[in-house]
Amino acid sequence: MQFSMEPKTQTPANGLPPKPWEQAGSSSGPAPFKPPSAGNTSDVVEASGTAKPGEIVATSDRSAAVNRNSLGRPVPARPWEQNYGNSTYGGYGSALNYNSGYGSTYGGLGGGIYGGGGLYGNSMYRGGYGGMYGSSGMYGGGMYNSGFGGPMGGYGMGAGPYGDQDPNNPYGGPPSHPGFWVSALRVMQGVVNFFGRIAILIDQNTQAFHMFMTALLQLFDRSGLLYGELARFVLRLLGIKTKQRKFGPPGPNGQPLPGPHNSSGNVNYIEAPKAAPSGSWDNVWGNDPTQ
Amino acid sequence: MPVFKTPFNGYSVKFSPFYENRLAVGTAQNFGILGNGRLHVLELSPEPSLPIAEVAAFDTADGVYDVAWSESHESIVVAAVADGSVKLYDLALPPSQNPIRSFHEHSREVHSADYNPVRRDSFLSSSWDDSVKLWTLDRPTSLRTFREHAYCVYSAVWNPRHADVFASASGDCTLRVWDVREPSSTIILPAHDFEILACDWNKYDDCLISTASVDKSVKVWDIRSFRVPLCVLNGHSYAVRKLKFSPHVRNLIVSCSYDMTVCVWDFMLEDALLSRYDHHTEFAVGVDFSVLVEGLLASTGWDELVYVWQHGTDPRAP
Numbered sequence: 001m002q003f004s005m006e007p008k009t010q011t012p013a014n015g016l017p018p019k020p021w022e023q024a025g026s027s028s029g030p031a032p033f034k035p036p037s038a039g040n041t042s043d044v045v046e047a048s049g050t051a052k053p054g055e056i057v058a059t060s061d062r063s064a065a066v067n068r069n070s071l072g073r074p075v076p077a078r079p080w081e082q083n084y085g086n087s088t089y090g091g092y093g094s095a096l097n098y099n100s101g102y103g104s105t106y107g108g109l110g111g112g113i114y115g116g117g118g119l120y121g122n123s124m125y126r127g128g129y130g131g132m133y134g135s136s137g138m139y140g141g142g143m144y145n146s147g148f149g150g151p152m153g154g155y156g157m158g159a160g161p162y163g164d165q166d167p168n169n170p171y172g173g174p175p176s177h178p179g180f181w182v183s184a185l186r187v188m189q190g191v192v193n194f195f196g197r198i199a200i201l202i203d204q205n206t207q208a209f210h211m212f213m214t215a216l217l218q219l220f221d222r223s224g225l226l227y228g229e230l231a232r233f234v235l236r237l238l239g240i241k242t243k244q245r246k247f248g249p250p251g252p253n254g255q256p257l258p259g260p261h262n263s264s265g266n267v268n269y270i271e272a273p274k275a276a277p278s279g280s281w282d283n284v285w286g287n288d289p290t291q
Numbered sequence: 292m293p294v295f296k297t298p299f300n301g302y303s304v305k306f307s308p309f310y311e312n313r314l315a316v317g318t319a320q321n322f323g324i325l326g327n328g329r330l331h332v333l334e335l336s337p338e339p340s341l342p343i344a345e346v347a348a349f350d351t352a353d354g355v356y357d358v359a360w361s362e363s364h365e366s367i368v369v370a371a372v373a374d375g376s377v378k379l380y381d382l383a384l385p386p387s388q389n390p391i392r393s394f395h396e397h398s399r400e401v402h403s404a405d406y407n408p409v410r411r412d413s414f415l416s417s418s419w420d421d422s423v424k425l426w427t428l429d430r431p432t433s434l435r436t437f438r439e440h441a442y443c444v445y446s447a448v449w450n451p452r453h454a455d456v457f458a459s460a461s462g463d464c465t466l467r468v469w470d471v472r473e474p475s476s477t478i479i480l481p482a483h484d485f486e487i488l489a490c491d492w493n494k495y496d497d498c499l500i501s502t503a504s505v506d507k508s509v510k511v512w513d514i515r516s517f518r519v520p521l522c523v524l525n526g527h528s529y530a531v532r533k534l535k536f537s538p539h540v541r542n543l544i545v546s547c548s549y550d551m552t553v554c555v556w557d558f559m560l561e562d563a564l565l566s567r568y569d570h571h572t573e574f575a576v577g578v579d580f581s582v583l584v585e586g587l588l589a590s591t592g593w594d595e596l597v598y599v600w601q602h603g604t605d606p607r608a609p
Contacts, residue, residue: 015309015365016308016309016362016363016365016411017308017309017582017583019308019408019451019494019538019582020494020538020539020582020585021451021452021494021495021538024495029498029515031453031497031498031515032477032478032498032514032515033450033453033455033456033470033477033497034455034470034472036409036453036454036455037454037455037472040410040412040413040427040429041407041410041412041413041425041427041434041454041471042412042413042427042429042430042434044455044471044472045425045434045435045471045472046434047472048471048472048473050435050471050472050473050474051434051435052435052436053430053432053433053434053435054396054431054432054433055396055433055435055436056396056398057396057397057398057418057420057421057422057436057438194324194325196419197323197324197325197373197400198324200419200443201322201324203462203486203505204486204488204505204530204532204549205505205529205530205549206485206505206530207505207507207529207530208529208530208549
C-alpha cells in the first residue's frame, strides 16, 4: 500500500487537495456548454431566473410535469402506484406538506415526516421508529420502546404525529395520538413502500429475475416428475402393482395402435417405463416415420 | 488488504477528498427494503495488516442509499436517505448535535447525492420521485428542482470541470445533461434500451460520459455526437449498478454489478476489461476510486463488507 496514513493537519475550509485532473487540460475540442458563471451557486441560479426554492414534488402532480416524455413509448406505472388511486395519495401528500412546514420551523433540527426518530437529538430509538414502516415487527415493539409490538408493529401509537415523547425534548408538546385514518394510511404507506422497493429491485434485475423464475418453474416441473417416479417406486415396494402401459392390439403393420386406442393403459407416455415391445424403442411413439 | 464488516447491507462507499485514509459508507438494514440505516465513517490504519477503524457512525430511521463528502468542509458528509430526506452530518460535532441539517422535500427514496467539485458550495440529490434537487448550505430549502425524467432518477453527477453542468441517469432509459442556469435539460441522450442505473463524467475530457444499465453493458458517450456510443463495454452478466471514471488515468473506469463482481476497464483498448474482482459474495452495489491515492479502490455490497484495495492486487489478500 502506498498511501501514508498520517492524517493531514486539519485543513482549512478551502484547503482541499487539488484534483489530479485539474492540472491537465481538457483533451478534446470545445464543449457544448455555456462558459461557467462567476459567483456562488445560489447567486448564479437566482440570477438565471430558474430558482424555485423549496419545491416539493408531490406524488399526485408528477404526471403533470412539462416536457416529460421524450421516449416515444409509454412509461410503466410506478410499482407503488398501481393499486392505489390518486385520491388516497392526495390526502397523504397534504400530510407531507404539513410536516415539512414543521421541519422548517425548527430549522436544522427538521421534522421527521412520519415521526421517524433521530431528528431530535440523540434519542434515535423512540417511538417514532416504527413510523415509516409500521410493519417493522422485527425491531418494533419492546426492543426500542416503541410500545406496541405485534406483527404490523407499533405503528404510530408509540409516537405521536411528531414522534416526540421524549421528556428531554425541548420542542415537544404533549403527544397527540393520530386518528384512525391517519394510522391506517400510514400502515398502507408502509406496505406500499415495502412492495415498491421490492418492485424496483426486481426492475433493476429484470434478466436475473426472469432467469430465476424460469429455473424455479423448471424445478417444479422436474420435481413433479420425480414425485411421480418415487410414488410408483414406493407402491411397487409395497407390492401394489401400478398399471403398466399396455399395448393395444397390434395395428395393421404389427405395431401397437397409437392414440386413443390405448386409453385403457397408463397414458403417461413420457415417464411411464415402457416395456420395450419386443426389441426396438423406435415404435413407442407410434408409426415409424421411416415406414 | 483491509476489510470492514458493517452490521447492515452496504449501499455506497466514497473516499474523502481531504484525507487519503478516510471513507464514508452508507448501509441499510434488510437489503434496504425495510429497516434502518447507518452512515459509517472509516479510517484505514497505517499498517495494511491492521483492520479498518470506525471513526463515527450515525443511525438513520431508514436506509442510507448514498453518501457524498463535502468538498468545502472536511468533516461534512451528505447522506441520501430512503425516507426521502437528505441529511448532513458533521463529524466534528458530537452525535447529539447530528444531523446538522435534514431536508425533507423528496417524496420518495433519495437514491444519490453528489457534491459540486468545482464550485464546492452546492450538491445534488436524485430521487425515485423522478426529480433532481439542487441544494446549497446557505439556503434552508432546495434551490431548484429539475423535473423532466419520467421515471426514477438513479444518479445525478456534476461535471468535474464545469461548475454549472451535471448529468442525470434515469429509469426512463435516458441520460440528461443539465445546466443549472437553463430552465430545461440541454441534452437528452436515449442511451440504453433498459433502465440506466448510473453515470459518470470523464475527469480529463468534459464531453465524455459513461452510463451503466440494466442491459448489462457500460457505454461511453461523447455528448457532442451522441448518435452512437464511443464504445460499449460488455462483460457483466447482470445489471451494472454503479460506475466511476478514474481521477488519475483518463481511460480507466470501474464498475460494479448485480453479478457480484467489480470490473476495471480501459475503454480505449480492444480488450477493454482489465480486471475482474469477484471478492463480494452478494450484489456489489458501491464502488469508488480514491482521488488522493492513485489506483486505490473501495467497494461494498450486500454481503455487509467494505473492501479497500490497490488496483491489481487481490482484495481478499490478508
